[in-house]
Amino acid sequence: MEKDAKIYIAGHRGMVGSAIHRKLQEKGFTNFVLKTSKELDLRNQQAVADFFENEKPEYVFLAAAKVGGIIANNTYRAVFLYENLSIQNNVIHSSFVNKVKKLMFLGSSCIYPKLAPQPLKEEYLLTGLLEETNEPYAIAKIAGIKMCESYRKQYGCDFISVMPTNLYGPNDNYDLQKSHVMPAMIRKFHEAKLAGNEAVTLWGTGSPMREFLHADDLAEACVFLMENYSEEEFINVGTGTDVTIKELAETVKKVVGFTGELIWDTAKPDGTPRKLMDVSKLHAKGWKHTIALEQGIALAYQDFLVHHDTLRL
Numbered sequence: 614m615e616k617d618a619k620i621y622i623a624g625h626r627g628m629v630g631s632a633i634h635r636k637l638q639e640k641g642f643t644n645f646v647l648k649t650s651k652e653l654d655l656r657n658q659q660a661v662a663d664f665f666e667n668e669k670p671e672y673v674f675l676a677a678a679k680v681g682g683i684i685a686n687n688t689y690r691a692v693f694l695y696e697n698l699s700i701q702n703n704v705i706h707s708s709f710v711n712k713v714k715k716l717m718f719l720g721s722s723c724i725y726p727k728l729a730p731q732p733l734k735e736e737y738l739l740t741g742l743l744e745e746t747n748e749p750y751a752i753a754k755i756a757g758i759k760m761c762e763s764y765r766k767q768y769g770c771d772f773i774s775v776m777p778t779n780l781y782g783p784n785d786n787y788d789l790q791k792s793h794v795m796p797a798m799i800r801k802f803h804e805a806k807l808a809g810n811e812a813v814t815l816w817g818t819g820s821p822m823r824e825f826l827h828a829d830d831l832a833e834a835c836v837f838l839m840e841n842y843s844e845e846e847f848i849n850v851g852t853g854t855d856v857t858i859k860e861l862a863e864t865v866k867k868v869v870g871f872t873g874e875l876i877w878d879t880a881k882p883d884g885t886p887r888k889l890m891d892v893s894k895l896h897a898k899g900w901k902h903t904i905a906l907e908q909g910i911a912l913a914y915q916d917f918l919v920h921h922d923t924l925r926l
């Protein structure tokens with residue numbers, strides 16, 4: 614990517630899009646096209662077609678999506694399927710029509726079968742049944758992977774897909790009904806500490822295992838892969854290590870400084886028992902994460918405190 618190349622970051626106000634924007638600026642890129650969902654609703658096919666025809670971006674990071682934690686995915690199943698399919702279909706097809714030089718589609722580790730062997734190798738895609746709570750979202754993400762693969766095969770487009778593991782960091786969503794586990798824990802422990810509560814209630818049994826990558830690490834990987842990866846097969850992005858949700862809770866509790874008890878609400882779903890990424894392909898390409906989990910949680914908590922008034926709560 615040339616330093617003055619015209620870059621469109623779809624979803625630049627979200628956690629991932631804003632991290633990619635910061636990383637590109639840090640690396641000296643200057644020419645961005647940025648639109649909020651109010652300015653350009655990516656579900657609207659004609660609006661997206663007009664935008665690409667007028668702006669002619671050269672590079673596209675597709676980080677706009679309907680995103681949420683386990684309960685949001687399970688509750689708004691139709692919304693997650695319809696909106697994600699619409700957004701990605703419109704952006705990927707318009708990128709083809711308007712001869713975008715390169716596009717990156719962001720998927721998620723939930724594309725893998727629920728009971729796939731661990732760690733998850735890229736070749737395990739479509740080898741078994743998906744986790745029930747996020748099947749519609751995962752189906753949309755798999756369709757996005759196949760869009761990029763098919764546009765490359767049929768039309769020769771340089772469209773790549775990256776599959777990030779569970780993420781956290783600045784600009785995360787802290788709405789307790791819709792968020793992922795990390796922002797939920799940060800907010801719950803913080804508010805319980807301030808209120809002097811004796812216990813915090815968390816979801817499920819605490820036994821599932823999850824891998825966590827800081828959004829700034831992901832953004833660095835995305836810029837690296839945009840510049841160094843042009844293969845048909847998608848690529849996993851993660852740390853290669855995971856923790857139980859109980860272990861995560863203990864670490865977040867320590868960082869936030871909450872000293873009370875944990876209550877596990879087992880009426881809430883656990884989701885996939887484990888989804889640890891195999892990151893050997895990414896490491897072989899020359900990229901490795903740098904932010905350790907406890908350090909990353911401290912950074913995220915700091916950001917939560919500083920930007921509390923403007924966060925999605």
Ligand SMILES: NC(=O)c1ccc[n+]([C@@H]2O[C@H](COP(=O)([O-])OP(=O)(O)OC[C@H]3O[C@@H](n4cnc5c(N)ncnc54)[C@H](OP(=O)(O)O)[C@@H]3O)[C@@H](O)[C@H]2O)c1
Pocket residue numbers: 623624625626627628629630648649650651653654655656675676677678679680700719720721722777778779780781784785786793
């Ligand atoms: N968070 C995770 O743990 C995680 C893990 C793996 C993969 N990912 C992937 O990373 C990508 C970004 O996720 P994120 O966590 O950054 O989500 P996020 O913070 O919720 O940001 C999503 C962004 O998408 C934009 N958007 C949503 N609907 C839109 C629409 N109809 N038109 C235009 N823009 C729209 C929103 O723009 P406005 O702010 O302007 O409304 C928002 O800023 C997604 O593809 C997600 O699947 C996330």
Ligand SMILES: C[C@@H]1O[C@H](OP(=O)(O)OP(=O)(O)OC[C@H]2O[C@@H](n3cnc4c(=O)[nH]c(N)nc43)[C@H](O)[C@@H]2O)[C@@H](O)[C@H](O)[C@@H]1O
Pocket residue numbers: 681682683684686721722723746747750751778779780791792793794795797798814815816817818821823858881882883884885
């Ligand atoms: C990355 C995303 O991961 C999502 O799966 P997934 O890791 O289970 O999503 P999370 O919502 O992060 O939940 C991870 C684990 O943490 C538990 N958990 C404990 N307390 C809480 C809490 O207060 N809030 C939340 N949200 N969880 C909590 C939850 O039951 C689950 O076992 C998928 O639904 C998406 O499709 C996407 O792939």
